[in-house]
Amino acid sequence: MTIASAMTFHPRPEAGEATPWAFPAPTRSVLPNGLTVLRCDRPGQKLVAVQLLLDAPLADEPAGLDGVATILARAFNEGTATLTAEEFAGELERAGATLDAHADHMVLTLSLDVPASRLERGLRLLADAVSTPALPADEIERLVANRLDEIVHELANPSRRAAFALYGELFPADDRISRPRAGTADTVKGIDRAAVADFYAAHVRPATATAVIVGDFSAVDFDAVLADTLGAWTGTPAEPSTAAPVTADDSGRVIIVDRPGSVQTQVLIGRVGPDRHDDTWAAQVLGTYCLGGTLTSRLDRVLREEKGYTYGVRAFAQPLRSAADGSGRAMLAISGSVDTESTAPALADTWTILRDLAAGGLTDEERDIAVQNLVGVAPLRYETAGAVCSTLADQVEQGLPDDYQAQVYRRLAETDTAEATAAVVAAFPPDRLVTVLVGDAAAIAGPLKDLGIGEVTVVSA
Structure with a gap:
């Protein structure tokens, strides 16, 4: 006997028409005090994202005081001429805002998130932080002590230790890029209030700064708010800093940072190549994604799925100092x-993958999957004001045009398999890679010498 269902089924929703999407375009202007502003209206984004980029490159840190830019960045949250650190934190909380800062090779960046309804209040606190920071001596001492504690943990972290070793190997010792961004114990311990105040006075001014502001401004008089807050910040004129060319020695070699008894080996293989100003960047991004950008990439498919050497391995390109003249890298x-015993086999398979890639190239299927993952999900990636703001700020830091990201997505979609293959093969030549391994040298050094991937050197952790 058939029993009729008493349920009423509603029609299944059908997908609507696809609508064109492009990365949001900002409006650029310059305030009377010299501050450059990139404004990007995003209706419905009630949490406004702000990034203020200060022209304070790490290369300008005084000799022997690596890390002073990082201490200054953290000190911006420690009060102003009119507010103590506690009062400043309280005002941020009452505004529903957060304020963070960090120093990188090109710029020192302050990041503010604030509800659109309290935008003026948030921007006023940001303006006070950069125009009249208190830089109290006791807070500077605390920040220095905190940084010294961090360094101990960084050196104990295999991935961070590998990065320190790779940068130290690739770049000349007199190039700031070869040393940790936030300084070492030897340099940080010499930082005091005077050093922080001097670095602030030398580099923080509106004339060389850029503010990127993204969100829904429909309920505020944006121009008036900006004029009364960041627009009221004053400072001396100055020319923007210029980046020195990046040079590196990427002759093939292996550096083992010895960690006796380690049950696994941290692997970091690297070299330098074209940055975003190069015409091959989009193809390089696409090819690198096929090599190691996701679970279905070649590296993961072999090293993780077939061999079980690792939980995951990734290939990536990270811009360093950038320059429009092509000297950036x-x-x-x-x-x-990987586990210790699998170190040599995993590296042997990695080099085999790279050589096979050069010999046979990528497949159209690999290229299509990469385009879908990189371009197809872009509208979701940029749903929030914060994501848009971060990308626009990144473009400013790297000296790129305002429509750069939109053009990259177009270029990625147009790049064919042959172009992506040529770019990734050029990016990862097997004989021009510096390999850093953090692990048990006694267990892994011997087998590595037979791989033919470069001279093996052991250094202490």
């Missing part, structure tokens, strides 16, 4: 970890 790297 990017770090091209492969990163992951």
Whole structure:
């Protein structure tokens, strides 16, 4: 007997028409005080994202005081001429805002998130932080002590230790890029209030700064708010800093940072290559994604799925100092970890993958999957004001045009398999890779010498 269902089924929703999407375009302007502003209206984004980029490159840190830019960045949250650190934190909380800061090779960046309804209040606190920071001596001492504690943990972290070793190997010792961004114990311990105040006075001014502001401004008089807050910030005129060319020695070699008794090996393989100003960047991104950008990439398919050496391995390109004249470079790297006994076999398979890639190239299927993952999900990636703001700020830091990201997506979609293959093969030549391994040298050094991937050197952790 058939029993009729009493349920009423509603029609299944059908997908609507696809609508064109492009990365949001900002409006650029310059305030009377010299501050450059990139405004990007995003209706419905009630949490406004702000990034203020200060022209304070790490290369300008005084000799022997690596890390002073990082201490200054953290000190911006420690009060102003009119507010103590506690009062400043309280005002941020009442505004529903957060304020963070960090120093990188090109710029020092302050990041503010604030509800659109309290935008003026948030921007006023940001303006006070950069125009009249208190820089109290006791807070500077605390920040220095905190940083010294961090360094101990960084050196104990295999991935961070590998990065320190790779940068130290690739770049000349007199180039700031070869040393940890936030300084070492030897340099940080010499930082005091005077050093922080001097670095602030030398580099923080509106004339060389850029503010990127993204969100829904329909309920505020944006121009008036900006004029009364960041627009009221004053400072001396100055020319923007220029980046020195990046040079590197990527002759093939292996560096083992010895960790006796370690049960796994942290692997970081790298060299330098074209950055975003180069015409091959989009193809390089696409090819690198096929090599190691996701679970279905070649590296993961072999090292993780077939061999079980690792939980995951990734290939990526990370811009370093950038310059429109082409002297900027990017770090091209492969990163992951394997159990100690699998170190040599995993590296042997990695080099086989790279050589096979050069010999046979990528497949159209690999290229299509990469385009879908990189371009197809872009509208979701940029749903929030914060994501849009971060990308626009990144473009400013790297000296790129305002429509750069939109053009990259177009270029990625147009790049064919042959172009992507040529770019990734050029990015990762097997005989021009510096390999850093953090692990038990006694267990892994011997087998590595037979691989033919470069001279093996052991250094202490």
